[in-house]
Amino acid sequence: MLDRKFIVENAEAVAKNCELRGVPADIPRLVELEGQRRQLLQQAEELNRRANEVSKSIGQADSDEEREQRKAEGRSLREQKDEAQKQRDQLADEILEIQSGIPNMTHPAAPVGEDDKSNLEVRRGKHEPPRFDFTVLDHVELAEKHDLIDFEAGARIAGAGFYFLKNDAVLLELALQQYAINHLIRHGFTPVITPDLAYSEILHGTGYIPRGPETQIYSIENSNLNLVATAEITLGGMMAGETLDSEELPLKICGISHCFRTEAGAAGRATRGLFRVHQFTKVEMFAFSLPEQSEEILEQFCQIECDLFDDLGIPFRVVDTATGDLGGPAYRKYDLEAWMPGRGEGGEWGEVTSTSNCTDYQARRLNARYKTKGEKGTKFLHTLNGTAVAISRAIIAVMENNQREDGSIVVPEVLRPYMGKEIIGG
RNA sequence: GGAUGGGUGGCCGAGUGGUCGAAGGCGGUAGUCUUGAAAACUACUGUACGUUGACGCGUACCCUGGGUUCGAAUCCCAGCCCAUCCGCCA
Numbered sequence: 001m002l003d004r005k006f007i008v009e010n011a012e013a014v015a016k017n018c019e020l021r022g023v024p025a026d027i028p029r030l031v032e033l034e035g036q037r038r039q040l041l042q043q044a045e046e047l048n049r050r051a052n053e054v055s056k057s058i059g060q061a062d063s064d065e066e067r068e069q070r071k072a073e074g075r076s077l078r079e080q081k082d083e084a085q086k087q088r089d090q091l092a093d094e095i096l097e098i099q100s101g102i103p104n105m106t107h108p109a110a111p112v113g114e115d116d117k118s119n120l121e122v123r124r125g126k127h128e129p130p131r132f133d134f135t136v137l138d139h140v141e142l143a144e145k146h147d148l149i150d151f152e153a154g155a156r157i158a159g160a161g162f163y164f165l166k167n168d169a170v171l172l173e174l175a176l177q178q179y180a181i182n183h184l185i186r187h188g189f190t191p192v193i194t195p196d197l198a199y200s201e202i203l204h205g206t207g208y209i210p211r212g213p214e215t216q217i218y219s220i221e222n223s224n225l226n227l228v229a230t231a232e233i234t235l236g237g238m239m240a241g242e243t244l245d246s247e248e249l250p251l252k253i254c255g256i257s258h259c260f261r262t263e264a265g266a267a268g269r270a271t272r273g274l275f276r277v278h279q280f281t282k283v284e285m286f287a288f289s290l291p292e293q294s295e296e297i298l299e300q301f302c303q304i305e306c307d308l309f310d311d312l313g314i315p316f317r318v319v320d321t322a323t324g325d326l327g328g329p330a331y332r333k334y335d336l337e338a339w340m341p342g343r344g345e346g347g348e349w350g351e352v353t354s355t356s357n358c359t360d361y362q363a364r365r366l367n368a369r370y371k372t373k374g375e376k377g378t379k380f381l382h383t384l385n386g387t388a389v390a391i392s393r394a395i396i397a398v399m400e401n402n403q404r405e406d407g408s409i410v411v412p413e414v415l416r417p418y419m420g421k422e423i424i425g426g
Numbered sequence: 427g428g429a430u431g432g433g434u435g436g437c438c439g440a441g442u443g444g445u446c447g448a449a450g451g452c453g454g455u456a457g458u459c460u461u462g463a464a465a466a467c468u469a470c471u472g473u474a475c476g477u478u479g480a481c482g483c484g485u486a487c488c489c490u491g492g493g494u495u496c497g498a499a500u501c502c503c504a505g506c507c508c509a510u511c512c513g514c515c516a
Contacts, residue, residue, distance in 0.1 A: 038476080041475080041476065041485090042476065042477080042484095042485095044485085045475095045476065045477095045484065045485045045486085046484085046485090048484090048485065048486090049484060049485070051496080051497085052485090052497085054496065054497090055444075055496050055497040056444070056445080056497080057496095058444080058496060058497075067496090068496095070496065071495090071496040071497095072496080073496080074495095074496035074497075075495090075496060076496095077496090078496075078497095224506095243436095243473085369473095373455095374455085377473085377474090378473075378474090
């Protein structure tokens with residue numbers, strides 16, 4: 001969420017930004033309402049001040065008659081105040097509705113464009129897409145061959161989009177988790193395993209909308225709880241309402257959670273196998289930082305993602321996300337797209353990680369602040385998130401890139417200590 | 427799930443319906459003293475919003491939301507959370 005005052009003072013730039021991002025938002029209306037709201041706020045405060053004065057004077061009233069008279073005056077002032085307040089609250093609701101729809105401002109260097117076609121490739125990984133001189137299998141076929149994933153049983157117990165990992169796929173999942181977590185610990189992250197459920201307010205804080213008609217979020221009936229779509233939600237929520245000391249920043253946390261997504265509206269783009277599923281595990285990076293640190297941390301997060309996939313031996317490219325393809329909270333976003341030989345005709349790039357600088361956009365909603373010693377007041381933190389490893393998609397990339405002619409799969413060297421084997425199905 | 431006791435400022439902890447943004451302590455900052463440090467002493471020490479050129483002033487906030495009242499940290503109702511005990515359980 002952007003600051004109201006900022007929107008009013010930079011109405012033109014905000015409107016321009018909404019246009020670039022393809023988000024309709026009635027900025028002039030918001031500016032008008034905010035002006036009215038401020039007037040009403042002042043009115044209400046003034047009325048309340050006078051009512052307080054009257055209340056205080058009642059104790060010192062000389063006669064009963066005078067006391068009664070002042071009581072009546074106080075009552076009338078409070079009623080007027082309540083009325084002004086009610087109007088003010090109505091305006092505030094209306095303002096909030098517009099305000100919530102306004103996306104974050106955008107990094108000036110982000111490529112401009114309507115959708116992901118305008119995303120700009122900015123770098124490649126160390127490894128080139130492999131050339132196979134045999135018929136390539138996709139991960140679904142490979143999984144079937146080695147009895148690694150049971151999609152049918154998953155569908156039977158929870159519907160399409162759910163699956164059982166089996167046998168070496170289980171080891172692979174656990175190995176990827178440990179590999180990622182250990183790497184992040186070496187980079188100064190505090191590891192956590194987060195709740196898989198969170199309150200609606202926490203989801204709102206990070207910019208996720210539960211319970212709407214097109215929500216991506218599963219909610220628990222008769223409660224305020226929702227299954228999280230990513231640990232970004234819980235990690236961001238960790239500091240909701242907190243004020244951190246500037247000296248402890250940046251605070252870097254990495255979390256393991258299950259991720260649940262309804263993938264509503266994705267039916268047309270439904271993808272084979274593990275690519276788009278309702279549940280998967282993810283190791284997520286998160287940082288709370290000072291404003292002046294966030295741009296550099298975004299680069300660090302991107303570098304960590306690159307290192308993780310380089311060391312897994314997986315070919316990838318990095319794209320700088322175009323304005324029209326950025327999510328609401330992101331100021332700038334990089335995606336890693338891994339080469340998936342079994343995808344499409346002869347292989348395609350498929351998104352495996354994503355890292356965003358959300359500046360103070362999430363922090364404002366979360367009310368996550370910092371304080372600098374010796375300075376008056378508090379300011380909003382910057383938040384950043386990045387995927388370390390989304391296990392299901394990483395599994396696709398590992399299996400498909402490392403397959404051999406006989407259908408066996410070579411385990412990446414960095415995973416062997418955790419897997420305890422070099423070959424799957426060999 | 428049942429019973430009981432609780433939720434007050436960075437922390438601990440008081441608080442008869444008006445003079446309470448809230449005693450006292452701890453912590454923190456600055457100063458006095460000291461060669462330096464400690465101790466002692468003195469002063470200051472919440473946040474947000476609004477307003478002002480500025481000093482400042484105003485409003486709100488004692489878990490949350492309602493209610494009673496001219497006036498609520500204090501009374502009433504509902505909810506949430508926490509602690510302890512019992513039951514159940516990986």
